[in-house]
Amino acid sequence: MTARVMNLFESIGFSWLVSIMKLFTLQNPKEQIENLLRTLGVPLFAFAVFLGIWHAGASQIETSLGKVPGPVAVWDQTVGLWEEHKAERLKEAAFYERQEERNAKKLAKNPDAKIKIRDYTGKPTYIDQIFTSLKTVFAGFLLASAIAIPLGIICGLSNTMYTAMNPIIQLFKPVSPLAWLPIVTLVVSALYVSDDPVFAKSFVNSAITVTLCCLWPTLINTIVGVSSLDNDLVNVSKVLRLNWWTKITKIVLPSSVPMIFTGLRLSLGVGWMVLIAAEMLAQNPGLGKFVWDEFQNGSSQSLGRIMVAVLTIGFIGFLLDRLMLSLQKSFSWDKDAIVR
Amino acid sequence: MQGYLTIEQVHMDFDTPKGTFKALDNVTLKIDKGEFVSLIGHSGCGKSTVLNIVAGLLVSTQGSVLLDGKEVNEPGPERAVVFQNHSLLPWLTAYQNVELAVKQVFKNSMSKKEMDEWIKHNLHLVHMDHAMNKRPGEISGGMKQRVGIARALAMKPKVLLMDEPFGALDALTRAHLQDSVMEIQAELNNTVIMITHDVDEAVLLSDRIVMMTNGPAATIGEILEIDLPRPRHRLELADDSKYNHYRAEVLRFLHERHSNPNAA
Numbered sequence: 242m243t244a245r246v247m248n249l250f251e252s253i254g255f256s257w258l259v260s261i262m263k264l265f266t267l268q269n270p271k272e273q274i275e276n277l278l279r280t281l282g283v284p285l286f287a288f289a290v291f292l293g294i295w296h297a298g299a300s301q302i303e304t305s306l307g308k309v310p311g312p313v314a315v316w317d318q319t320v321g322l323w324e325e326h327k328a329e330r331l332k333e334a335a336f337y338e339r340q341e342e343r344n345a346k347k348l349a350k351n352p353d354a355k356i357k358i359r360d361y362t363g364k365p366t367y368i369d370q371i372f373t374s375l376k377t378v379f380a381g382f383l384l385a386s387a388i389a390i391p392l393g394i395i396c397g398l399s400n401t402m403y404t405a406m407n408p409i410i411q412l413f414k415p416v417s418p419l420a421w422l423p424i425v426t427l428v429v430s431a432l433y434v435s436d437d438p439v440f441a442k443s444f445v446n447s448a449i450t451v452t453l454c455c456l457w458p459t460l461i462n463t464i465v466g467v468s469s470l471d472n473d474l475v476n477v478s479k480v481l482r483l484n485w486w487t488k489i490t491k492i493v494l495p496s497s498v499p500m501i502f503t504g505l506r507l508s509l510g511v512g513w514m515v516l517i518a519a520e521m522l523a524q525n526p527g528l529g530k531f532v533w534d535e536f537q538n539g540s541s542q543s544l545g546r547i548m549v550a551v552l553t554i555g556f557i558g559f560l561l562d563r564l565m566l567s568l569q570k571s572f573s574w575d576k577d578a579i580v581r
Numbered sequence: 582m583q584g585y586l587t588i589e590q591v592h593m594d595f596d597t598p599k600g601t602f603k604a605l606d607n608v609t610l611k612i613d614k615g616e617f618v619s620l621i622g623h624s625g626c627g628k629s630t631v632l633n634i635v636a637g638l639l640v641s642t643q644g645s646v647l648l649d650g651k652e653v654n655e656p657g658p659e660r661a662v663v664f665q666n667h668s669l670l671p672w673l674t675a676y677q678n679v680e681l682a683v684k685q686v687f688k689n690s691m692s693k694k695e696m697d698e699w700i701k702h703n704l705h706l707v708h709m710d711h712a713m714n715k716r717p718g719e720i721s722g723g724m725k726q727r728v729g730i731a732r733a734l735a736m737k738p739k740v741l742l743m744d745e746p747f748g749a750l751d752a753l754t755r756a757h758l759q760d761s762v763m764e765i766q767a768e769l770n771n772t773v774i775m776i777t778h779d780v781d782e783a784v785l786l787s788d789r790i791v792m793m794t795n796g797p798a799a800t801i802g803e804i805l806e807i808d809l810p811r812p813r814h815r816l817e818l819a820d821d822s823k824y825n826h827y828r829a830e831v832l833r834f835l836h837e838r839h840s841n842p843n844a845a
Contacts, residue, residue, distance in 0.1 A: 473664050476656070477664070479637075479656040481658055481682055482685065496672075
């Protein structure tokens, strides 16, 4: 069990966690401390230098909203946002409590009375925005993968399909998400008409914009992965007369898994960047809207809060990449392959 | 006489940017059931093209291949191929590699238990019982080729096609594998076509050696019957005059009459 956890940490680039774990179980403590210094100490030192430069540099720049926030101011805003989130949750709980009491009283007076249950409509907190963004990016990313992987396999296997698709791919690949956004918004408004929509329109807009940008890296990498299939293995499948399903599951997919995952990782990274921009421009709920709102708000806290958002976006992007990396490790047949 | 496997006036042209390249010119060969035939010639002479046509991986421009009375026009497991670089699926273990073939060929005629026994039997035949659950990346080149042979044998092919099966191996490993092939051949008496560029290997293993002229427009130059009693042992044969005579015949063909055009 511990060995598996250690392997996981090792594989996703947290080898310092492994050293700490080993240190606690007293395996070769001297070596562990040395290893810890190397794997954790060096990055920590570099980060400290970065904070120092930031601190010194920030105080030099005066903007219309005051000084550019340094690390301390940003930390204060982080705490502030968390406190706001907790306060908002308390208010929400109180609201539902009051509503329940009111309804209970009504029912006590008259058992047939119609009671109304209303949702709380307070403004979303920073934490809510993070989760909205995450949901949106995954929805868009999954949709894109569901299209790009099968299409990539078909294009990789068939030269005709590749020749047919290639110009379209090349044409749309370089298009910025922001160019798509107005079209997506209008098309979604026209087609997604429902009195009781399962998803909010803004969510669909953002997700589809993410999809349009997530498609390409996965598609192109899948095509390359599939078409570079070893010719000998193709011959094996011919001699065995494998049907196309067996051929794909037994030969094509396993051999192109590394390339497909490289594509997926790039896609998720692109999707996350695109989403923030789309949310800013379209005022769709999420971290992007938070940044834009703070910019418009223009209080003395705004720059600090935007900085918190910037760091959050970066940190989440990093975690998403690590997530894909560990998925890649667990799907790949070659456990010894070096992936970074 | 109608052979078990007949290659009848096969011509092969390839379209290249520089125009048509005539690789094979009128190749005709009849092979009996249970016969072990080697194709030998310099590299680029079209040995592999002949094998690929028999396998059905290439379609000849003219002429035909008949196996057991049926025309060959697509690849199939009754003409199993042992490829030069083993061509095992690296994500499957030795057992699973053979299993893939067995499941494909015998899915309607064998029960699960029979398949399992048949897979193990074939791996045992090539002395790979001990590494059944290892992936190709974890075993040596010679072992990989053994598994490749087991996979081909497990298809119960009418003819076994071997494309320089030991070309990528070192001399000692190659000798071991040649002994294994002779042992298996004595037991199963398969019909085999083997491509080789190793004269000793050809004489040691074959009933007949088919010597090919150099390309372009390569064809069969000479056919040499190897009339040595089986079982054959490489050490005893080393001083055998008949063996050395055959060896010299092949060498003479390759180096006097049809020396390598590409040699420096």
